[in-house]
Amino acid sequence: MPETHKELLKGNRDWERNILKIAPDFFEKLSSSQSPKFLWIGCSDSRVPATEITNALPGSIFVQRNIANMVIHTDVNLLSVVYYAVKELKVKHIIVCGHYGCGGVKAAMSNNNYGFLNNWLRHIKDVYRLHQEELDSIEDEGQRLDRYVELNIKEQVNNLSKVSFIQEEWENGEFPYIHGWVYSLKDGLLQDLDVTTNNAEKLDQVFQYNPR
């Protein structure tokens, strides 16, 4: 593990040399444009980097990460990334990827005061409120956290489905598909939560937009 910023720069040189050994024209080709097929909305956690855990190269995945992989409708940063990915890059798949043992979800489940962070955690707490009955019924704290992580991913898939310009895309074709995946820090494996959607039909009526 690098300890200093200089080690990161050194690491970059090593990485660049290794890539050139395998594909001498890699950077030349990639420098002209990008056409990733995927948008990844993941957690900022240092242990869940999108390209590494999917064995994908630079150029493969457009990425947005924040604490606990949240989709919040007033987050101009996230919505701009989603808009560009969907409307310009025309990504075919959006992956909301959470992970077991998520510190953000754990913090939201507690009654601890995290200062400024409480404002962000509030959105995660709302997910608890939506699924309070199920979550309260799980006695084991670890299992409850795991389930909370899964439900949070599902709710963020829902939140993306409520974005009007995504629904516009669905009016015109089948893409993008939105997937919910969970990553296990313990074994390094991704699991599909089977909540994939490409329509707004299952959403509450109030969230379904008429074609403009």
Ligand code: CO
């Ligand atoms: Co996390």
